[in-house]
Amino acid sequence: MPRHFQRGDTRYHVRKFLIFSGYITVIFLLILIFEDRLWKASIAFGFAGAGVVVALQDVIASIAGWFAIGLSRLFSVGDRIQIADIKGDVIDISILRTTLMEMGNWVNRDLYNGRIVRIPNSVVLKGQVFNYSQGFPFVWDEIRIQLSSSSDHDLARDLLLRAVREAVQDYLPEAQKSWxxxxxNYRIKNSQLEPTVMLSVTGGNLDFSLSYVVDYAKRDVMKDKIFADIVGNIIRSEGKLKWPASSTIVNVNKSPEPTPPQTNFLA
Structure with missing residues (x-):
């Protein structure tokens, strides 16, 4: 590997190219060396071909999936995808398998869990592939905030909308250009990219839903920032905005009361 390739993606593509070129060169040399014997071998392969196809149907399907991934540009190295219930970042695409650095599972939020998953390429021919990175590298996210019914709903709407707009203002122009x-390129209707706040009433409380677009890789960071701003605004509202009162009382580590002894008055 040449030392002057510093970027990780460049080193990866050069390494894959060298490996693939090596395979092609070896095959070509074998054809040249055993050219006179290939004709006789082809006759034997013809009889065994049907059995080989049946035995290697999964391998053939994976190779076909590899071609589909490349020709249809389903995803590439570095994309964040989800296949079936497996979600992660693509770190390698070989002829037979796609390798992901898995996210989620026992880990909450969009964090790596440390497992490397190798998925046969044949699954892209049978199931759905979700790509978070390709075309429009943003996703719509939503935050729900509940306040008491005595809160000033107009003030709450203004503060929530201001918090979301301040959070997304830096990358909103980029999202609009990407959209x-x-x-x-696609026949799709125009969509609302500006943040929105919708109000509904749930259980006697004010239920606000905040919708906004965010970079697919920054969902957790953005949600934390917005929540922090909202909590600060509610604290500084001088009682005009209140959290809903909880009606649920949880007893922790409370021993059950002893059952009084029963007396048999008929004895």
Whole structure:
């Protein structure tokens, strides 16, 4: 590997190219060396071909899936995808398998759990593939905030909307340009990218839903920032905004009361 390739993606593509070129060179040399014997071998392969196809159907399907991934550009190395219930970042694509650094499972939020998952390429021919990175590298996210019915709902709407707008203002123009490219390439209706706040009433409380677009890789960071701003605004509202009162009382480590002894008055 040449030392002057510093970027990880460049080193990866050069390494994959060298490996693939090595395979092609070895096959070509074998054909040249055993050219006179290939004709006789082809006759024997013809009889055994049907059995080989049946035995290697999963391998053939994976190779076909590899071609589908490349030709259809389903995903590439570095993309965040989800196949069936497995979600993660693509770290390698070989002829037979796609390798992911898995996310989620026993880990909450969009964090790596440390497992490397190898998925046969044949699954892309049978199931759904979700790509978070390709085309429009943003996703819509939502935050729900409940306040008491005595809160000033107009003030709450203004503060919540301001908190979301301040959080997304830096990358919203980029999201709008990216969405424009999507609408140019696909037949899709224009969508609302500006943050929105919707109010409903749930159980006698004010239920606010905040919707906004965010970079797929920054969902957790953005949600933490927005929640921190909202909590600060509610504290500084001088009682105009209140959290709903909890009606649930949980007894922790409370021993059960002893059952009084029963007396048999008929004895």
């Amino acid at each position: 424009q490219r999507v609408t140019d």
